[in-house]
Structures are given as structure tokens and as C-alpha cells.
Amino acid sequence: MEAGALQFFIACVTAAGFGIAIAAFGCGIGQGIGLKSAVEGIARNPESSGKVTVTMLIGLAMIESLCIYALVISLILIYAHPQAGAIAGLLGAH
Amino acid sequence: MEHPFLFLVKLFELVGLGDFAHAYPQVIYSWLVMLFLILMGAAAAKSVSMVPTKMQNFFELIVSGIEEFMVDITGEEGRWLFPIVATIFIYILVCNLIGLIPGFFPPTASLNTTASCALVVVVFTHVIGIKYHGVKYIKHFLGPVWWMIPIILPIEIIGHVARILSLSFRLFGNMMGHELVLAILFGLAGAFFAPLPIMALGIFVALVQAFVFFLLSVMYFTGAMEHAH
Numbered sequence: 441m442e443a444g445a446l447q448f449f450i451a452c453v454t455a456a457g458f459g460i461a462i463a464a465f466g467c468g469i470g471q472g473i474g475l476k477s478a479v480e481g482i483a484r485n486p487e488s489s490g491k492v493t494v495t496m497l498i499g500l501a502m503i504e505s506l507c508i509y510a511l512v513i514s515l516i517l518i519y520a521h522p523q524a525g526a527i528a529g530l531l532g533a534h
Numbered sequence: 535m536e537h538p539f540l541f542l543v544k545l546f547e548l549v550g551l552g553d554f555a556h557a558y559p560q561v562i563y564s565w566l567v568m569l570f571l572i573l574m575g576a577a578a579a580k581s582v583s584m585v586p587t588k589m590q591n592f593f594e595l596i597v598s599g600i601e602e603f604m605v606d607i608t609g610e611e612g613r614w615l616f617p618i619v620a621t622i623f624i625y626i627l628v629c630n631l632i633g634l635i636p637g638f639f640p641p642t643a644s645l646n647t648t649a650s651c652a653l654v655v656v657v658f659t660h661v662i663g664i665k666y667h668g669v670k671y672i673k674h675f676l677g678p679v680w681w682m683i684p685i686i687l688p689i690e691i692i693g694h695v696a697r698i699l700s701l702s703f704r705l706f707g708n709m710m711g712h713e714l715v716l717a718i719l720f721g722l723a724g725a726f727f728a729p730l731p732i733m734a735l736g737i738f739v740a741l742v743q744a745f746v747f748f749l750l751s752v753m754y755f756t757g758a759m760e761h762a763h
Contacts, residue, residue, distance in 0.1 A: 501746040505700065508707030515714070 444531035452521060456514035463510030470503045541637045542566060560644035567628050567641060596624075600748075607749075608756045615755050618658065622651060623748035630709060630740030634733055643709040645702060652701035655751045656694065663758040674758070701750060708743045712736050 478496035482489045516522075542562050546555035555562055578593040586594060600620050605613055626642060633640025641647045663671040677686030712732070719728045 497742060498746060498749060501704075501742050505704035505707070505746075508711065509700075509703055511711055512703055512707045515710070 442528075442532040445528040448527055448531065449521075449524075452517045456517040459517075460507075460510055460514040463507045467503055467507035470506075471500050474499045474503065539637060540639050559639045560641040560647055563632065563639050564629065564641040564647060567625065567632060571625065571628060604752050607752050608759070612752075612756060612759060615662075615752070618654075619748055619751050619755070622655065622751060623744055626651065626705065626747055627740065627744035630744055631737070633709065633713065634736050634740070640709050640713070642705055643713050645706045648705040648709075649698070649702040651705075651747070652698045655701065655754065656698050659694075659754045659758045662755055666759050671758075697754065701747065705743055705747055708739055712739060 474496060478492050478499075481492045521527075540559055540563075543552075543555040543559055546552060546562065578589065581587070582590060597620070600623060601613070601616050604616055604619060608615060629640055629642045629647065631640075632638050633643060660671075663674060667673075675687055675690040676683050677690075712735075715732050716729045716736075719732060722728065
């Protein structure tokens with residue numbers, strides 16, 4: 441591959457790596473805070489553990505979906521970049 | 535990214551429809567799921583009696599569990615929504631779980647299946663809104679005061695379009711990510727049974743994602759049925 445196109449794809453893959461890392465960081469903190477409140481609620485009132493657990497799981501799935509959006513973008517950047525052919529051709533022609 | 539080895543695709547290759555099967559494995563596996571669910575439904579409805587047998591008991595447990603949970607959220611007037619949301623839940627659940635069998639491809643790991651389910655849900659939300667409120671359904675999008683309409687209306691419309699995106703991408707991302715991790719681990723350390731813990735996580739993820747899709751659909755339908763704020 442021509443040097444310009446190779447640099448572009450290196451940049452894409454680097455961005456994908458950092459993107460998903462930052463998303464996982466934020467998702468971890470968010471889910472941790474949600475989990476903390478759920479466990480405190482159960483500790484306060486053990487009889488409500490069934491409802492609290494269900495609500496907590498739903499909340500965790502919602503927060504996780506934000507990280508999944510970032511994962512999908514990273515996967516597109518690495519494997520299925522829509523402009524891949526055009527950019528490789530553009531930079532290879534020069 | 536070509537998918538490794540799929541039984542039904544090989545079967546179709548023997549029949550001669552190999553090109554179609556390789557390009558659209560999600561269509562073929564969704565046919566398989568449909569066939570399975572139709573047969574299960576036929577077996578469940580065959581002999582319905584007042585004192586339930588074991589099979590009937592099992593199905594009654596599932597159906598009444600989903601129905602009671604749904605009516606908890608929507609109230610009594612939402613009981614007629616049960617067939618569509620239960621179908622979505624059971625279809626997506628079986629589609630997700632089929633991916634855990636080696637050699638099978640989960641139809642929900644393709645954006646086509648998930649986007650179609652999300653489109654059905656969001657269009658039906660608007661159908662419910664128009665059916666319950668008529669032209670006044672537009673009040674749901676207008677906000678509390680009349681002079682904020684230029685701000686609130688675009689935000690509400692974008693929010694509704696974002697529902698389609700979020701529903702489809704959440705399910706697609708979870709299933710596709712799971713498939714990718716399995717493929718990579720299998721390539722890296724397949725001989726040491728490395729994919730096994732990921733498959734255990736996969737059962738959990740399949741259940742949770744089907745449940746979240748179902749719950750969100752029910753909440754959107756409830757939001758369309760109730761009065762505007």
C-alpha cells in the first residue's frame with residue numbers, strides 16, 4: 441500500500457483503540473455507581489432484593505449499550521471503513 | 535469478515551444455492567428460528583385442558599409471566615399489546631440463543647434483523663398514538679408551553695429516530711461483539727477451550743438483551759398510549 445494510505449489506516453486503527461478504551465472507562469464508572477446504589481438498597485432492605493436486582497440489571501444493560509455504540513464505531517473503523525477503497529485509491533494515485 | 539463454518543450454509547451449498555446462503559446467513563437462520571417457534575407453538579396448542587400437563591404448564595408459565603409483567607407496566611388497557619411484544623421477546627431470545635450452538639449463526643448478529651425489529655416497534659408506537667389520540671397525538675411532541683415548540687419539536691423527532699438507532703444497535707452490537715470475541719479467542723487459544731467462559735457470558739447476554747428490547751418496546755407503547763405531559 442502507498443505510504444499516505446497506510447498512514448491513514450494506521451490513524452484509523454489507533455483512533456479505534458483509544459475510542460473503545462475511553463468508552464469502556466466511562467461505562468465502568470457508570471455501571472459501578474449504579475451497582476453501588478443497588479447493593480446499598482439491598483443492604484438496607486433485604487426483602488426488596490428481587491425488584492432491586494431486576495431494576496439494576498435493566499439499568500446496567502442501558503449503560504452498557506452506550507459502550508456498545510462506541511464498540512460498533514471502532515469495529516467499523518477497523519474492518520469496514522466505508523471510504524477505504526476511495527481513500528486508498530486517492531492516496532495511491534499521487 | 536467471512537464467517538467460519540455454518541451447517542445450514544453447507545446444506546444450501548449441497549442443494550446448489552451456495553451464493554445466496556453465503557451472502558445472507560441471517561435470512562437462512564431466521565427461517566430456522568421461525569420453523570422452530572411455529573413447531574413449538576403447534577405442540578403447545580395441541581391439547582389444551584383444564585388440568586395442565588407438563589408441557590402446557592411450562593408454556594403457561596412463560597406466557598403468563600410475560601403477560602403479568604407487561605400489564606404491570608402498561609396497565610389493564612395495554613393488555614392487547616401482549617401478542618406483539620411477546621413475539622418480539624421470544625423471537626429475539628431464540629435468535630440470540632441459537633448463536634451459542636457451534637456452527638450456527640445468530641440472526642440478530644446482523645444489523646438487518648435488529649433494524650427490522652426496531653422499525654416495527656417504532657412504527658407501531660406511532661400507530662398506537664394515532665389510534666388512541668387521533669390528530670391530538672402531535673401534542674406528545676410539542677412540550678408543555680407553546681413558545682418552546684421550535685426547540686422541543688426537532689428534539690422530540692430526533693429522539694424518536696434515535697430510538698430506532700439505539701434499539702437496533704444495542705442488540706446488534708451485543709451479538710456481533712460476542713461473535714467476534716468468540717472467533718478471536720477460538721483463533722488464539724481454541725485448543726485450551728478458551729471460548730467457554732465467553733459462551734457462558736453469552737447465555738446471560740442473550741437473555742438480558744432480549745429482555746431489554748422487550749422492556750423498551752413496552753415502555754415506548756405505554757408512552758404513546760398515555761396523555762401528553
